[in-house]
Amino acid sequence: MPRKDKITIKDFNFYYQSFQALRDISFNIHQGEIFAIFGPARSGKTTLLKSLNRLTDLIFGTKHTGTIFLDGADIYGPQLSLTQLRRRIGMVFDLPTPLPLSIFDNVAYGPKLSGTTQKRRLAEIVEKALRSAVLWEEVKDRLRTSALRLSGGQQQRLCIARILALEPEILLLDNPCSGLDPISTASIEETLGKLKKEYTIILVPHTIQQASRVADRAGFFLNGELVEEGPVYQIFTRPRDKRTEDYVTGKFG
Amino acid sequence: MVYRTRHITQGIAKVLIWIAALSTIGVMILILFQVLAEGLPALHLRFFLDSPKSMGREGGIFPTIIGTFVLTAVAILFATPLGVGTAIFLREYTRESRISRLIRFGTDCLAGVPSIIFGLFGFVFFVIYLNMGWSILSGGLTLAAMILPTIISTAEEAIKGIPPSYREVSYSLGGTKWQTVMHTILPSALPGICTGILLSVGRSIGETAAVILTAGSSLMMPTSLFSPIRTMSVHFYILAREGISLKMAYGTGAALILLVLVVNTAANWLLNRYIRHRA
Numbered sequence: 001m002p003r004k005d006k007i008t009i010k011d012f013n014f015y016y017q018s019f020q021a022l023r024d025i026s027f028n029i030h031q032g033e034i035f036a037i038f039g040p041a042r043s044g045k046t047t048l049l050k051s052l053n054r055l056t057d058l059i060f061g062t063k064h065t066g067t068i069f070l071d072g073a074d075i076y077g078p079q080l081s082l083t084q085l086r087r088r089i090g091m092v093f094d095l096p097t098p099l100p101l102s103i104f105d106n107v108a109y110g111p112k113l114s115g116t117t118q119k120r121r122l123a124e125i126v127e128k129a130l131r132s133a134v135l136w137e138e139v140k141d142r143l144r145t146s147a148l149r150l151s152g153g154q155q156q157r158l159c160i161a162r163i164l165a166l167e168p169e170i171l172l173l174d175n176p177c178s179g180l181d182p183i184s185t186a187s188i189e190e191t192l193g194k195l196k197k198e199y200t201i202i203l204v205p206h207t208i209q210q211a212s213r214v215a216d217r218a219g220f221f222l223n224g225e226l227v228e229e230g231p232v233y234q235i236f237t238r239p240r241d242k243r244t245e246d247y248v249t250g251k252f253g
Numbered sequence: 254m255v256y257r258t259r260h261i262t263q264g265i266a267k268v269l270i271w272i273a274a275l276s277t278i279g280v281m282i283l284i285l286f287q288v289l290a291e292g293l294p295a296l297h298l299r300f301f302l303d304s305p306k307s308m309g310r311e312g313g314i315f316p317t318i319i320g321t322f323v324l325t326a327v328a329i330l331f332a333t334p335l336g337v338g339t340a341i342f343l344r345e346y347t348r349e350s351r352i353s354r355l356i357r358f359g360t361d362c363l364a365g366v367p368s369i370i371f372g373l374f375g376f377v378f379f380v381i382y383l384n385m386g387w388s389i390l391s392g393g394l395t396l397a398a399m400i401l402p403t404i405i406s407t408a409e410e411a412i413k414g415i416p417p418s419y420r421e422v423s424y425s426l427g428g429t430k431w432q433t434v435m436h437t438i439l440p441s442a443l444p445g446i447c448t449g450i451l452l453s454v455g456r457s458i459g460e461t462a463a464v465i466l467t468a469g470s471s472l473m474m475p476t477s478l479f480s481p482i483r484t485m486s487v488h489f490y491i492l493a494r495e496g497i498s499l500k501m502a503y504g505t506g507a508a509l510i511l512l513v514l515v516v517n518t519a520a521n522w523l524l525n526r527y528i529r530h531r532a
Contacts, residue, residue, distance in 0.1 A: 055421060055424060058421065060348055083428070084427070086424065086426065087426075087427035090425070093418065093422075097421070097422050099419060099423075100440075100532065101531070109423070109426055109428075110426035113426065113428045113429075113432050146530075146532055148531075163425075
């Protein structure tokens with residue numbers, strides 16, 4: 001079944017001052033899939049994710065060439081609303097990043113900023129988001145307590161709920177299970193499985209095993225280059241490139 | 254042998270550190286004891302609530318308490334938005350640049366200027382040139398200029414200490430820069446900002462030289478921002494300096510110390526509540 005391209009990345013290069021973090025990246029991400037971006041440290045995975053929601057704009061001295069299309073529209077184009085883009089593309093970082101607010105206010109943060117002020121409406125949004133992130137049952141009786149008191153796994157699911165509250169189209173998950181124990185990791189993976197039905201997900205997996213468990217397709221990054229991309233079963237069992245094979249089989253990393 | 258010398262050095266260091274700490278406490282207790290011992294006998298309810306009679310030889314200090322409060326409040330109200338705004342500008346709206354270096358250099362210089370110079374400036378500029386006379390407004394604005402560096406640098410430190418991830422999160426949730434400042438940066442920096450404000454309150458309450466030159470030394474109850482006033486510190490200074498009444502001077506001093514203690518305790522309590530609420 002041919003699937004619609006949600007994101008098209010075309011000849012994308014990215015530089016921090018003089019350091020080139022991404023080299024000639026071109027590939028597509030389909031609507032409704034989980035795409036895993038994997039590779040060793042400093043291979044450009046996080047830079048690519050942050051380029052997609054233009055969080056790289058916050059860093060001084062960066063530049064890029066090439067471009068990225070979201071539903072056919074250039075995200076670096078002059079017409080684009082940056083805040084609108086970031087609401088459409090939610091991001092979860094590699095370490096849990098709860099704001100020092102209550103559980104409720106963390107989830108309500110995005111909707112409040114975009115102008116939802118009605119208490120009833122906010123409460124509905126928060127409950128729905130927490131249910132989608134499979135966290136509601138654990139926190140429904142203490143929504144007013146500080147989010148900093150949750151466990152690491154709960155905090156990370158809270159961060160997922162926080163972006164779901166904005167009803168985005170795409171989720172960028174930058175190694176959301178780093179620093180989490182296996183049980184928390186399992187609960188995040190379970191959450192991802194459920195979210196897949198409604199969202200396009202781009203995941204930097206914690207391990208290659210995680211990529212093969214949850215992703216549909218994957219791309220292997222090395223030193224800022226996309227070495228190869230394809231369906232996970234192919235990448236992990238019959239990689240075309242020697243470097244991918246060496247990495248997947250653990251010869252380096 | 255080496256071990257023994259090291260052991261001795263260790264011991265000497267320990268003693269010196271202890272002496273330093275104990276001396277600090279000692280000096281503080283000595284001052285407090287002196288002022289309170291001399292001043293407490295004068296403290297009655299009437300002392301707080303009555304107006305001074307015959308230049309402060311008798312009666313109470315009520316107008317000077319009001320004067321102290323109002324003057325400090327005016328100074329804080331002017332200096333806080335300016336100072337916090339500058340700190341936000343320095344950390345969120347500009348990178349290290351010629352402008353930010355100029356601002357930092359300016360505040361550092363301002364912080365080193367003796368208060369009497371601020372008083373002179375306030376006298377020439379607010380009292381004479383702007384024709385505001387000896388008044389709460391002249392004094393408050395002068396004090397505001399004096400405490401501005403403290404407020405800017407404490408606020409800047411507080412903002413600097415906020416984890417960068419908070420900003421990333423706020424922006425990634427579609428926040429604008431202004432929303433990020435209002436919803437994330439300021440609430441997180443609030444305890445630090447309040448510390449700066451508290452330090453400034455202390456300085457304003459205790460300031461004498463700058464105040465006497467700009468707010469005057471009237472013993473009348475103020476009726477507007479353009480009324481002259483006398484603060485407790487100025488009252489204390491005049492009573493003691495002009496030999497009017499040492500007993501009343503110490504009474505005022507004791508009242509001043511109690512006031513500062515009450516303000517600090519209350520502020521710390523509120524601050525801790527706020528921090529606990531967020532953690």
